[in-house]
Structure formats: structure tokens, C-alpha cells
Amino acid sequence: VTLIDGRPGESIPVTDRGLNYGDGLFETVRLHEGEAPLLARHLQRLRAGCQRLGLPYPGDATLEADVRALLSDGPENGVLRLVLTRGDGGRGYAPPPGAHPRRILSVHPLPDQPGEGLRVGVCRTRIGRSPALAGLKHLGRLEQVIAAGEIVRQGWDEGLMLDESDLVIEGSRHNLFYLRDGQLLTPPLPAAGVAGVMRALLLEVMPQAGLSGGEATLRYHELHEIESMFLCNAVVGIRPVKALADRPLAPVAVLPQLRAALVEAGARWVA
Amino acid sequence: VTLIDGRPGESIPVTDRGLNYGDGLFETVRLHEGEAPLLARHLQRLRAGCQRLGLPYPGDATLEADVRALLSDGPENGVLRLVLTRGDGGRGYAPPPGAHPRRILSVHPLPDQPGEGLRVGVCRTRIGRSPALAGLKHLGRLEQVIAAGEIVRQGWDEGLMLDESDLVIEGSRHNLFYLRDGQLLTPPLPAAGVAGVMRALLLEVMPQAGLSGGEATLRYHELHEIESMFLCNAVVGIRPVKALADRPLAPVAVLPQLRAALVEAGARWVA
Numbered sequence: 001v002t003l004i005d006g007r008p009g010e011s012i013p014v015t016d017r018g019l020n021y022g023d024g025l026f027e028t029v030r031l032h033e034g035e036a037p038l039l040a041r042h043l044q045r046l047r048a049g050c051q052r053l054g055l056p057y058p059g060d061a062t063l064e065a066d067v068r069a070l071l072s073d074g075p076e077n078g079v080l081r082l083v084l085t086r087g088d089g090g091r092g093y094a095p096p097p098g099a100h101p102r103r104i105l106s107v108h109p110l111p112d113q114p115g116e117g118l119r120v121g122v123c124r125t126r127i128g129r130s131p132a133l134a135g136l137k138h139l140g141r142l143e144q145v146i147a148a149g150e151i152v153r154q155g156w157d158e159g160l161m162l163d164e165s166d167l168v169i170e171g172s173r174h175n176l177f178y179l180r181d182g183q184l185l186t187p188p189l190p191a192a193g194v195a196g197v198m199r200a201l202l203l204e205v206m207p208q209a210g211l212s213g214g215e216a217t218l219r220y221h222e223l224h225e226i227e228s229m230f231l232c233n234a235v236v237g238i239r240p241v242k243a244l245a246d247r248p249l250a251p252v253a254v255l256p257q258l259r260a261a262l263v264e265a266g267a268r269w270v271a
Numbered sequence: 272v273t274l275i276d277g278r279p280g281e282s283i284p285v286t287d288r289g290l291n292y293g294d295g296l297f298e299t300v301r302l303h304e305g306e307a308p309l310l311a312r313h314l315q316r317l318r319a320g321c322q323r324l325g326l327p328y329p330g331d332a333t334l335e336a337d338v339r340a341l342l343s344d345g346p347e348n349g350v351l352r353l354v355l356t357r358g359d360g361g362r363g364y365a366p367p368p369g370a371h372p373r374r375i376l377s378v379h380p381l382p383d384q385p386g387e388g389l390r391v392g393v394c395r396t397r398i399g400r401s402p403a404l405a406g407l408k409h410l411g412r413l414e415q416v417i418a419a420g421e422i423v424r425q426g427w428d429e430g431l432m433l434d435e436s437d438l439v440i441e442g443s444r445h446n447l448f449y450l451r452d453g454q455l456l457t458p459p460l461p462a463a464g465v466a467g468v469m470r471a472l473l474l475e476v477m478p479q480a481g482l483s484g485g486e487a488t489l490r491y492h493e494l495h496e497i498e499s500m501f502l503c504n505a506v507v508g509i510r511p512v513k514a515l516a517d518r519p520l521a522p523v524a525v526l527p528q529l530r531a532a533l534v535e536a537g538a539r540w541v542a
Contacts, residue, residue, distance in 0.1 A: 002285055011282040012290065014273055014375055019283065020354070022293040022411035053413070054420060083291065086416075092382070093412055093419035093443060104285055111363070129435055130399025132414050140293035140411025141364055142324075143403050145357075148364035149325060164400055164462065172364060191435065 018085030022140035117242025135195035174231035175199035184213035205261035237270030289356025293411035388513025406466035445502035455484035476532035508541030
């Protein structure tokens with residue numbers, strides 16, 4: 001089922017600026033037992049992204065109504081994709097004054113869950129550095145598309161992406177946490193990457209799980225110093241990495257505490 | 272008039288990967304007196320881009336037939352936008368095997384031509400560095416959208432975009448040539464920018480115009496050393512810059528020779 005501006009639909013005008021310029025944002029929301037437990041956090045991030053782009057935010061009430069309509073008629077569990085484009089706008093990059101954003105919401109099955117522990121490689125495809133777009137989940141995912149092709153060819157479960165300067169940024173579809181010297185760390189994202197909802201939640205609940213840490217840069221040549229690592233996103237929660245480029249990693253000992261803290265914060269499906 | 276996969280149409284499925292991931296390329300082709308004089312060069316670039324992205328190229332014959340169909344029914348002069356997406360592909364970044372690309376061709380009026388000479392500023396919006404995408408005219412133009420908003424607010428005709436390291440890359444919708452020590456130069460684009468069809472043609476015909484030069488990096492702090500500058504793209508041809516951030520620039524003395532060489536090479540409308 002797909003809702004376009006609140007009404008069932010399957011197509012959009014070719015003049016949509018999301019298509020023509022990647023002029024829009026999206027959220028990927030976990031649906032669990034007929035609810036969208038982290039929806040408020042997704043909408044908060046979407047609103048912040050709209051402010052950065054000068055894109056009119058449709059308002060929580062409108063988007064919540066869209067989600068309710070989809071949930072009333074859809075599967076209990078799955079993935080909600082919420083796309084917001086700047087609407088129609090002809091030719092030319094300049095955002096048209098009085099743009100009327102377009103909302104596209106669709107529900108998809110949960111992705112396959114590989115067994116306990118991911119086998120992860122390091123992509124040759126570099127992630128770009130763009131301070132103007134860093135952190136945003138915008139519609140231009142072509143680097144991730146190229147990386148995903150590489151990951152499929154290599155037979156990995158996921159691949160880490162480095163920027164030009166050999167900083168480890170994230171996976172192609174997950175953020176990344178790692179343990180070093182007893183601290184739980186994740187790369188800062190001032191110039192590249194998506195600031196994920198699950199990443200933010202983990203940074204927030206870390207103390208409740210008895211962990212200290214935060215943001216810390218990670219370079220390619222430091223990867224061999226890492227004891228253990230996990231990937232995360234708002235659909236799958238936490239996924240431990242069991243092997244990084246053929247090197248086995250230690251299990252993430254604090255996983256039960258972290259999952260408990262996430263459940264406490266609303267991410268009930270990660271239990 | 273819009274042709275989608277060769278047939279008149281106004282909408283595309285919401286599952287299109289161009290919309291959802293920016294997974295596609297486009298060309299902006301000048302239509303002049305009922306013809307598309309540089310079409311062969313545009314198709315050559317499109318084919319090369321498809322090879323980089325593993326996107327099946329529809330073939331010259333198919334695209335030429337699309338263009339002929341549009342020209343037979345459209346205005347004599349204008350702008351043809353040719354979008355090629357990876358077609359439909361559900362959720363997930365990995366390019367689906369056997370993807371069937373979608374062709375979207377539309378005709379638009381020529382943009383307003385400001386009088387002789389552009390007033391150009393330097394954008395605060397930085398252009399990203401992405402070796403994976405550099406040179407490609409891909410669908411993710413969100414940095415240019417942000418820059419275009421800045422250019423409108425500032426009242427400039429166009430803005431130059433720098434990368435993070437203060438390299439001058441291009442304008443928001445033009446490539447850039449500058450004259451220094453009698454040489455005609457343009458920034459190399461190994462990590463950022465669009466390698467434009469008009470830029471390539473100018474590099475090619477430069478000797479016929481009696482000019483030497485080529486690619487040479489240009490840093491922000493070197494802008495004050497430049498005698499004169501022009502911008503170019505395949506729609507407008509050459510546009511001299513008369514003022515750069517309030518500093519008047521000298522006229523581009525070699526403009527008549529360059530325009531004559533471009534006309535000779537097929538870009539007849541720049542005369």
C-alpha cells in the first residue's frame with residue numbers, strides 16, 4: 001500500500017523535484033505489532049532536516065495521520081518508508097517559492113535477517129564528504145547504490161565505507177559502533193554519513209546500559225585495534241559484527257544491557 | 272511534451288529508483304532550429320556514465336528516436352532534459368539484477384539570458400567531494416539546490432562553488448574557465464563537479480581558437496589573480512563574467528575566436 005499526500009496512489013508526476021534533483025528526505029521506520037514505536041524520533045529528525053533545507057515540514061499531525069491510515073490497513077510488522085520531496089518545480093535548481101512538498105509513504109516487508117553476527121568488508125567505494133548534506137537522510141543515495149553492488153559481488157553481509165581521508169564513516173545501510181579500551185564509540189559525522197535515529201538513541205541510552213563513550217573518529221589503519229563492533233539502524237536495531245575483512249571480532253559483551261536499554265526507550269522489537 | 276520510454280506520459284511509478292535513491296543520470300541538451308546539434312556528445316557522455324554505474328545504456332538508436340519524436344512535435348528551440356533512471360526496484364540500495372532503465376525526455380523553454388556579462392558571487396554552500404560520483408551528471412543535485420537558494424537570496428546571476436579544501440570547482444549550473452598568464456584554464460574534476468559537454472568541447476577546440484591551456488586547479492585565494500573568466504554549459508554556450516564578488520573582470524578578449532571554433536564544431540547557436 002502506498003499513500004501519496006494521504007491518498008492511495010502508485011505514481012508521481014515526472015516534474016517531482018525528488019526525482020529530478022534528489023530534492024527531498026526520507027525516513028525508514030520500523031513497524032512493530034501494529035505500531036511505529038520510534039515515529040516521534042523519526043519525525044523530529046525529518047523536521048530538523050526540513051529546516052536545514054528550507055523545505056516546508058508538513059507537521060506531525062499530518063504525517064501521524066498518514067502513518068495511522070497505513071497501519072490500519074497494513075501488516076503488523078514491516079518497514080515504513082516515508083519520503084518527503086519538495087514537490088513539483090519544473091526545470092532549474094532554485095527551490096520554487098511556495099513549494100508544496102509531496103509525502104509518499106509505503107510499507108515493505110522486513111529485510112532478511114542473517115543469523116547472529118554479520119560478515120563485514122571494507123568497500124572500495126568511498127563515501128563523499130559534503131558538509132552541506134552531512135547527517136541528512138536525503139534522496140541522493142547513489143554512492144550507497146554503488147557500494148551495495150560491491151557488497152553483493154563480494155558476498156559480504158555489509159560493507160564499511162571510508163571517506164577520501166581514510167576515516168571510517170558508516171556501513172552502506174547502517175551506522176557503526178565499536179568498542180575500544182572499554183568505551184563504546186561511533187564516528188562523528190560532521191562532513192559525511194547519515195545521522196541515524198538508532199545511532200542517536202544508542203548515544204542517549206548508553207549510560208543506562210552502564211557504558212561510557214560517545215563520538216570518536218576511527219581511521220582505516222585503526223580497524224585492527226578494535227575488539228568488537230556492531231552495526232545499527234532503525235529497522236534492524238543492533239547487529240553484531242562477527243568478522244571484519246576475515247578477522248574474527250569478539251562478541252559484544254554488553255549487548256544484553258544495550259538491548260534492554262533500547263527496549264526501555266521504546267525500541268521494543270530489539271529485545 | 273514528455274516521453275516516458277518512448278510514449279507520451281506525465282507520471283512515473285513511485286518505485287522508480289531515480290526518485291528513491293537518485294539512481295540515474297541526466298543530460299541537458301540544447302535544441303536549435305529543430306535539431307539537437309550536440310546530441311551525439313551528450314549520448315557519448317551518458318553511455319560512459321552508465322558504464323561507471325553498471326546501468327544498462329538504452330543505445331543510441333533508441334534515444335535518437337525519442338529525440339526525433341519530441342522534435343517533430345515540439346518547439347524549434349529550447350532545452351531537452353533527458354533523464355535515465357535504473358527503473359523500478361523496490362526497497363534496498365543494491366541494483367536489482369536485470370534492471371530495466373526508464374527514459375524520461377521533456378522539452379522546456381530556454382532560460383532567461385541576462386545581458387552581456389554575469390555578476391557572480393562565491394557560494395557559502397560547499398560542493399561535496401565524492402570520487403565515486405565526480406564528473407557524473409547524476410540525479411542527486413541537492414547541493415546545487417541549496418546553492419541556488421543562496422544565489423537567489425544574494426541577487427547574483429550565478430555562484431561559484433568551492434570544495435571543503437577551498438578549491439574552486441564550478442558554478443551551480445555552469446563549468447568555469449579562467450584566463451591566467453595568457454592561458455585558458457579550467458579546474459580538473461577528479462573528486463567533485465560535473466564534467467560538462469560544453470567544457471569538453473571547449474578543451475577540444477581551444478587550439479583552433481589559437482589558445483593554449485587545459486586543466487589547472489584554482490584555489491579561493493587565487494581568484495584575485497584572474498584577469499577574466501567565463502562560465503559555460505551546453506544550453507547557454509559561453510557566458511562571460513563581468514564581476515566576481517564586486518570586483519570587475521576584464522572582458523574575455525578571445526571570445527569571438529572561441530565562439531567561432533564552437534560553431535565550427537557544431538554548437539551553431541553560440542554564434
